[in-house]
Amino acid sequence: MTGFIPMDETHALFETRRQKMLALREKGVDPYGQRFDVTGSIGAVRERFAEGHCERIAGRITAHRDMGKSHFLDLTDSTGRIQIFIHAKEVGPEAYEIFKLLDMGDFLGIEGEAFITKTGEPTLRVKTLNVLSKALRPLPDKWHGLSDVETRYRQRYLDLLANPESKTVFKQRIAIVREIRRFLEERGFLEVETPMMQPIAGGAAAAPFKTHHNALSMDLFLRIAPELYLKRLLVGGFEKVFELNRNFRNEGVSRRHNPEFTMLEVYQAYADFQIMADMVEEMVTTVAEKVIGTLKIDHKDSEGNVLRTIDLTRPWRRASYRDLIEEAVPGWFSLTPEQRREKCHAMHVELSPEMADFEVTQHVFEKLVEEKTFNPCFVTHCPKELVPLAKQNLANPDVVDVYELIINGQEISPGYSELNDPIVQRQRLEDQAGEEKQNIDDDFLTALEHGMPPAGGVGIGIDRLVMMLTGAESIRDVVLFPHMKPRA
RNA sequence: GGGUUGGUAGCUCAAUGGUAGAGCAGCGCCCUUUUAAGGCGUUGGUUGUGGGUUCGAGUCCCACCCAACCCA
The missing domain is CATH 2.40.50.140 (Nucleic acid-binding proteins)
Structure with a gap:
C-alpha cells in the first residue's frame, strides 16, 4: 500500500x-x-x-x-x-x-x-x-517491520526504527564522511566554505535551481559545483583546500540522481591529476578498510544473493580513454564518423541524430566501458571537449590531463590537472557556452588572470561513493531524506 | 518524457467478475518469570482518486495521482 x-x-x-x-x-x-x-x-x-x-x-x-x-x-x-x-x-x-x-x-x-x-x-x-x-x-509492526519503500523514504524515521540495516547504512555514511575529513586534515588540507548561492552557476554543465535575493534585487543560483570558488582560493594563496558539502542540480531523479547531492572537491597547488589519483586511491581504500573493514565489497540483490563483488585492492587500473574504447571496440578510432554510427547500430548502441562525433564516442564509452567496469579504473586523457576546466595534454592537445574514476559502473570521481591559463580558459568557456555568453563567470576569469598555481583537483560524489561502499543500489538508500513528490 | 509492475485494515500480506480476509498491533477477559509469550473473545476497510462496462468490480476498460524498475 x-x-x-x-x-x-x-x-x-x-x-x-x-x-x-x-x-x-x-x-x-x-x-x-x-x-x-x-x-x-x-x-x-x-x-x-x-x-x-x-x-x-x-x-x-x-x-x-x-x-x-x-x-x-x-x-x-x-x-x-x-x-x-x-x-x-x-x-x-x-x-x-x-x-x-x-x-x-x-x-x-x-x-x-x-x-x-x-x-x-x-x-x-x-x-x-x-x-x-x-x-x-x-x-511499524515489530516482526514484519516496514518494507513499503515509499513509506521508508517519505517517513524515514519509521524506516530507521524498524529496519536496523537501514540505520547501519546511514551510520556507515556518517563514518565515511568523517574518515574522509580526517584523511584530508591529516594531510594538511583545509576545509573551506564557499557560496552555495552564486550569481552564475559555474564549474559544471548542469541546469541550476534559481532563487532571488530581495534586498539586492538579483537572481541567484544554487551552486552546481564549488569549483570556481575553490580555484579563487588557490589564487588567494590557499594551497591545499577542500569542501565537502551539498551541490544542487535541477535535473531528473533516478536511482543514481538526487537533485541535491554531496560532493567533495579537493585542490592541491603544484600537483597534477596523477598525484590526485594516487591520493584518491589511498583515501578510498583507507576509508573502506576503516569503515567497512574490507576492500572486497559485496553488492547483493533484494533476495540477498551476491550479484558482484567489487575489489578495491590496490593498485587500481589506469588506462587511457582511447585505449579503453579500442579494447571494447577494436579499430574504433580508424573509423569515419559515419562508420562509427553504423558500428553503433550493429552493436545495438542507440544514438540520437543530433550527437556530435565526440559525443558518439562518449556514448560508446558510457555503454561499453563505464557501465561494464565494476572494479576501480582510472580512465585518463579524456577528449578536451568533455572537460573545459582541465589542462590540455602537452603531447596531444586533443585530450586533457584528467582521470575519470569508474567504480561499480558509475563515475565516482573526476580528477584534473587544473587549467590555469586564463586566456585558454576564457576561450574554452566561450566555446562551451556558445550563444549563452552571460553564463561565463568573468570574476573567476579575472581571478585566473591574477595567477593561479598549477594544481591538481578532484571531485568525489559522496552519495555514489557511499552506495559503492555499502552495496546500496539506489541513491535513496544513502540519502536520509530523498526528494519525493508530495503525496497529496 | 516512454514502457513495465505495483498501490487492499496502523504494519506484513491473502482474496476465478459473485458476502473484502489472515497474522501482528489495538480493545476486552484469563494467567506472578515471559522472549514474535500463551489462551478466549472482539473492533477495525470509500480496496490510491475519478469515470466506465456489468445483474454484480479489489478483480475488466479509460483517465489521473504516487511509487519501484527499465529506457530516453
Whole structure:
C-alpha cells in the first residue's frame, strides 16, 4: 500500500492513544516529560549488568509481554535493548495505573534493580517509572517491520526504527564522511566554505535551481559545483583546500540522481591529476578498510544473493580513454564518423541524430566501458571537449590531463590537472557556452588572470561513493531524506 | 518524457467478475518469570482518486495521482 496518507486523527488507534495521553494528564502526569538523568545507556547497563544494582535508564517501549499482574517490556535506545519487569504490587497502585496507560512506542524512564530471570534474561525490576513521551501513532509492526519503500523514504524515521540495516547504512555514511575529513586534515588540507548561492552557476554543465535575493534585487543560483570558488582560493594563496558539502542540480531523479547531492572537491597547488589519483586511491581504500573493514565489497540483490563483488585492492587500473574504447571496440578510432554510427547500430548502441562525433564516442564509452567496469579504473586523457576546466595534454592537445574514476559502473570521481591559463580558459568557456555568453563567470576569469598555481583537483560524489561502499543500489538508500513528490 | 509492475485494515500480506480476509498491533477477559509469550473473545476497510462496462468490480476498460524498475 501507499502507506503515506497518515491515519487521520479520528482513527480509533489514534483516538485510543490520545485518550490515554489525556488520562495521564488527569492523573497529574505530563505525557511529554522533562529531562531524565540516566545512570547509563541501555547498552552500558547491559555491559556492566550485576544483580542487585540499581540503574536508571530511558528508551522506547518496543515489546510488551503481558502476564496478568506482571509485565515484561523491552526498552530500547540507540545502544540496545533491555528487558524491564513491572509488577503491580511492587510499583504500587498509582504507578501501575500510569503503566496501564502506556503503549508500544512510548518513551519511558525507569529506575530499577537488576536481576536475572529464570530464562537467563538480564532484567531491571521497575521501582519507579517516568513517562517521557506518549506516542499517539503506532510504530511499524515489530516482526514484519516496514518494507513499503515509499513509506521508508517519505517517513524515514519509521524506516530507521524498524529496519536496523537501514540505520547501519546511514551510520556507515556518517563514518565515511568523517574518515574522509580526517584523511584530508591529516594531510594538511583545509576545509573551506564557499557560496552555495552564486550569481552564475559555474564549474559544471548542469541546469541550476534559481532563487532571488530581495534586498539586492538579483537572481541567484544554487551552486552546481564549488569549483570556481575553490580555484579563487588557490589564487588567494590557499594551497591545499577542500569542501565537502551539498551541490544542487535541477535535473531528473533516478536511482543514481538526487537533485541535491554531496560532493567533495579537493585542490592541491603544484600537483597534477596523477598525484590526485594516487591520493584518491589511498583515501578510498583507507576509508573502506576503516569503515567497512574490507576492500572486497559485496553488492547483493533484494533476495540477498551476491550479484558482484567489487575489489578495491590496490593498485587500481589506469588506462587511457582511447585505449579503453579500442579494447571494447577494436579499430574504433580508424573509423569515419559515419562508420562509427553504423558500428553503433550493429552493436545495438542507440544514438540520437543530433550527437556530435565526440559525443558518439562518449556514448560508446558510457555503454561499453563505464557501465561494464565494476572494479576501480582510472580512465585518463579524456577528449578536451568533455572537460573545459582541465589542462590540455602537452603531447596531444586533443585530450586533457584528467582521470575519470569508474567504480561499480558509475563515475565516482573526476580528477584534473587544473587549467590555469586564463586566456585558454576564457576561450574554452566561450566555446562551451556558445550563444549563452552571460553564463561565463568573468570574476573567476579575472581571478585566473591574477595567477593561479598549477594544481591538481578532484571531485568525489559522496552519495555514489557511499552506495559503492555499502552495496546500496539506489541513491535513496544513502540519502536520509530523498526528494519525493508530495503525496497529496 | 516512454514502457513495465505495483498501490487492499496502523504494519506484513491473502482474496476465478459473485458476502473484502489472515497474522501482528489495538480493545476486552484469563494467567506472578515471559522472549514474535500463551489462551478466549472482539473492533477495525470509500480496496490510491475519478469515470466506465456489468445483474454484480479489489478483480475488466479509460483517465489521473504516487511509487519501484527499465529506457530516453
